[in-house]
Amino acid sequence: MNNSDLVSEGEFNFSAADFRTIAQILLSETGISLGENKVNLVYSRLAKRLRALGLKTFREYCDLIQSPSGETERGEMIAALTTNVTRFFREQHHFDHLKSEILPPLVAFAKKGGRVRIWSAACSSGQEPYSIAMTILGVMPDAGRYDIKVLATDIDPNMIAFGQEAIYSDSAAESIPTALRSRWFLSNGSGAFKAGDELRGLVSFRRLNLIGSWPMSGRFQAIFCRNVVIYFDHDTQAKIWERMAPLLEPGGALYIGHSERVTGSAERLLKSEGITTYRFSPKQASKS
Numbered sequence: 001m002n003n004s005d006l007v008s009e010g011e012f013n014f015s016a017a018d019f020r021t022i023a024q025i026l027l028s029e030t031g032i033s034l035g036e037n038k039v040n041l042v043y044s045r046l047a048k049r050l051r052a053l054g055l056k057t058f059r060e061y062c063d064l065i066q067s068p069s070g071e072t073e074r075g076e077m078i079a080a081l082t083t084n085v086t087r088f089f090r091e092q093h094h095f096d097h098l099k100s101e102i103l104p105p106l107v108a109f110a111k112k113g114g115r116v117r118i119w120s121a122a123c124s125s126g127q128e129p130y131s132i133a134m135t136i137l138g139v140m141p142d143a144g145r146y147d148i149k150v151l152a153t154d155i156d157p158n159m160i161a162f163g164q165e166a167i168y169s170d171s172a173a174e175s176i177p178t179a180l181r182s183r184w185f186l187s188n189g190s191g192a193f194k195a196g197d198e199l200r201g202l203v204s205f206r207r208l209n210l211i212g213s214w215p216m217s218g219r220f221q222a223i224f225c226r227n228v229v230i231y232f233d234h235d236t237q238a239k240i241w242e243r244m245a246p247l248l249e250p251g252g253a254l255y256i257g258h259s260e261r262v263t264g265s266a267e268r269l270l271k272s273e274g275i276t277t278y279r280f281s282p283k284q285a286s287k288s
Contacts, residue, residue: 012050014043018058022046025065025074026081030155031211032231034081045080049073079156083231086124088175089131091226094255097277098132102222102253103139110146117220119247121210122228123152126163126203127172130195132224133202134180144201151220153208160205166195210240219249226276227257238264245269248280 022042023034034042046061053073055061064070065077089095110116118136120129129152136143136150154160170191173181185193208214210228223244229237237260244254245266256262256276270278 010043010047012043012047012056012058014039014058018062021062021066022058022077022081026078029074030078030082030209031233031236032082033233033236042081046077049076049080075157079158082156084124084156084159085227086127087172088127089177090128090175091255091258091276093275094224094226094277095131095135097253097255097274098222099135099139103136106148106221107140110140110143110148114147115218116146116148117218118150118222119220119224120150120152121208121223121225121244123154123159123163123205124156125159126152126166126195126205127168127175128152128224128226129163129203129205130166130199133199134176134184136202137184137198138180144198148202150203152203152205154205155207155209157207160207163203163205166200168193168195211236214243214247216247219247220252221249222253222255223248224255226255227260229260230257234263238266241266241270245280250280250282252280254278254280 019034019036019039019042023038026032026034046058050056050058050061053061053064055064065074106114106116118132120132123129129150132150136148140146140148152160152163154163167188168185170193173185173193176185176193181193184196184199186196187193211232225240225244229240232240241262242265246269248254253273254262254270254277256278258276260276262270262278269280269282271281273279
């Protein structure tokens with residue numbers, strides 16, 4: 001290999017062609033677009049996979065993930081390259097809006113036998129859906145007795161397993177208000193906290209690829225899809241919003257990340273209501 005073809009000359013030779021192969025697979029499998037500025041990130045995260053597999057070059061790794069026997073490793077690659085930055089009650093204003101504007105009528109609805117569903121898309125290791133669940137329990141402590149569920153989905157099966165286990169380090173749990181942590185979490189005595197049964201009972205974790213099929217059987221009163229579409233190209237972002245909008249009940253809320261915005265035909269269906277908060281309004285679309 002000509003050294004001019006290399007984009008990294010570390011422990012493993014990593015060529016521009018290797019990077020393009022990995023970027024194309026990630027794009028086709030997840031919708032995530034990798035710019036050339038991500039070369040070092042790709043190298044550092046996947047070098048661990050090469051060591052684990054006993055491979056000598058990224059060329060060998062690319063051959064593996066493109067082969068019929070490479071399906072499992074493609075999943076490992078996606079898990080390694082997807083970003084899982086999260087914390088409890090991240091972007092607090094969304095949970096304040098959920099508590100004050102969305103949940104009060106839903107409490108009465110649920111007590112009459114109504115079905116309440118909230119979706120945490122790209123839930124990572126579970127901090128977001130458990131924050132939603134704590135917000136629900138804050139206005140309805142007996143929510144577990146009613147038909148109320150938070151659907152938590154992520155493309156990474158490792159994150160799904162983490163969320164289901166629901167054990168968080170002391171540093172991760174610091175962002176939970178003390179009163180809520182004392183009420184809904186159990187200390188394991190070694191500096192970690194486990195979500196209690198009442199909290200975990202409200203959340204159902206499932207693996208889901210946002211550019212794949214969405215096997216939803218009903219609508220949601222709120223959807224959290226935050227800080228994930230920024231990794232997609234503009235066309236894919238618009239398609240995500242277009243698919244999400246009809247999954248909301250009329251008046252349902254969509255919460256997105258601070259650097260994101262709704263684009264495409266969904267703009268006709270989603271009415272802005274505060275910072276990165278939208279309401280589904282099919283009537284608005286019929287007027288336009």
